[in-house]
Amino acid sequence: MNRTIAALFDLDGVIVDTESQYSIYWNNVGVKYLSDPDRxxxxxKGNTLRQIFEKYFSGREEIQQEIVENLDKWEHDMSYDYIPGILDFLNCLRKNDVKTAIVTSSNDVKMANLYREHPDIKxxxxxxxxxxxxxxxKPDPECYLLAAKLLxxxxxxxxxxxxxxxxxxxxxxxGMTVVGLSTTLPFSRIEDKADIVISDFREFDFDKLMSIKRS
Structure with a gap:
């Protein structure tokens, strides 16, 4: 059995504190294009542009293009502050020979904005x-299975x-052990969907990660 341990991280709301900024953008999209004031x-949340367009804007190419152009501008100007404790936790994983991956629904254009603000993140x-x-x-597991394969x-x-x-x-x-972060949704919304829920990475280390029991 391969004994490699891997930690796979979503990006927004897990590594960088951006979800509230995305909520503002997409709430405005809902009001403008769908007359949807209900958040x-x-x-x-958690969907790719392709998923959003297929479900809500199918066949509306001009609107899709407007959304993409406006989103690119929005992401360029967003702040990408780190979730508290994440860098210390990543360093701790390195010291314990844990492999790490970002697994995100973001596209390469968005990632370029992230790299510009945090050139050391890679x-x-x-x-x-x-x-x-x-x-x-997501919620299809393809992205996480691909990350595991690459690692x-x-x-x-x-x-x-x-x-x-x-x-x-x-x-x-x-089929992986799941750590939920209550950075975007309250504890009560995710507690039954994860093996453990944490508020951020402060006071969370390798030993605590290894002590998690899968449900």
């Missing part, structure tokens, strides 16, 4: 999986860190 951002991860590398998005890690030794319902479901469907 459209919550409905599309050094913390062995693999980065984006929306451009997969055909099926040469058995799924039994993989730990998924997620904040969204779609992401948590993807980790479960992949």
């Amino acid at each position: 459209f951002g919550d409905k599309v 050094s913390y991860f062995d693999v980065i999986v984006t929306a451009n590398q997969i055909s099926r998005s 040469d890690a058995d799924i039994q030794n993989c730990y998924v860190f997620e904040d969204s319902l779609a992401g948590l479901a993807a980790g479960r469907a992949a």
